[in-house]
Amino acid sequence: MTKAKKEEALALLEEMYPEAKAELVFSNPYEMMVATILSAQCTDRQVNKVTPAVFARYPDACAMAEAREEDLYPMVKSCGFKTKAANIIAACRMIRDEYSGQVPDTMEDLTRLPGVGRKTANVVLYNAFGIPAFAVDTHVFRVSNRIGLCRADTVEETERQMTRLIPKEKWGNAHHWLIWHGRRVCKAQRPDCEACGLRGLCDEYRKKR
Ligand code: SF4
Missing domain, CATH: 1.10.340.30 (Hypothetical protein; domain 2)
Structure with a gap:
């Protein structure tokens, strides 16, 4: 995937999940x-x-x-x-x-x-x-690699490639966009590709077809 397509995919994710945030309840x-x-x-x-x-x-x-x-x-x-x-x-x-x-x-x-x-x-x-950071959990790892935002075998390499791609001020939000997409649409077992706004850009979708 070209850098321009990756940026397009990230912009789409931002549009799809403007309210994405941590779902854990905490106050400190x-x-x-x-x-x-x-x-x-x-x-x-x-x-x-x-x-x-x-x-x-x-x-x-x-x-x-x-x-x-x-x-x-x-x-x-x-x-x-x-x-x-x-x-x-x-x-x-x-x-x-x-x-x-x-x-x-x-x-x-x-x-x-x-x-x-x-x-x-x-x-x-x-x-x-509020310190810029990009956490890679199972959803972020799976979704980033499926879409083609990175090509990585490990969470460490995923973090390295994604933090090079995404502007620092968006690291935290991008982490939440990918988690929300992984939980709601791009699920581990049955990704709902037909309902996915990213299918026109996604490497995995193109491969499947
Ligand atoms: S098209 Fe399918 S594999 Fe690609 S991001 Fe969407 S749900 Fe995931």
């Missing part, structure tokens, strides 16, 4: 970090069901640092993996002990925290701190 960086850790391989809707009670009981990183895994895990069990509860507590202990109780705002520091990988760090940087 601590809540965003906890919700994003819980959202791995779980729906945002399910995370949003459990987090109000979690944030009421553990309102900040210092409170969470005192939590016991056997108390937290039953509250977040429906989001899967026992390790999520352990990681949240361990991350908050590090935040309390090494960052004065405040979630750090750099990639380097965030990725030191247990359970926080590059994708989670990018989500927190953009959504909680």
Whole structure:
């Protein structure tokens, strides 16, 4: 796909999803970090069901640092993996002990925290701190490569190619356009190509035909 076509596809996505934003409910960086850790391989809707009670009981990183895994895990069990509860507590202990109780705002520091990988760090940087960042989750990886915006075998390479293509000030929004498109139209198992506004530009659609 030429650069001009890629830019056209991105402009179309912007037009299709002007209201795209994070679907996780949060009100500060601590809540965003906890919700994003819980959202791995779980729906945002399910995370949003459990987090109000979690944030009421553990309102900040210092409170969470005192939590016991056997108390937290039953509250977040429906989001899967026992390790999520352990990681949240361990991350908050590090935040309390090494960052004065405040979630750090750099990639380097965030990725030191247990359970926080590059994708989670990018989500927190953009959504909680407004710092330009392009997070590649399963939807962004799949949709970007299907359309032909990038040609990458890994999430790291997808991030590299996409951040070269997209102007920095649009990284965060572009991440949300691609997620929304992946959840609503370009689904993993059955992409609804006939209803897709991008089919005139999409590499995958052209290949299928
Ligand atoms: S045409 Fe099909 S494969 Fe291409 S972006 Fe749309 S839904 Fe996905």
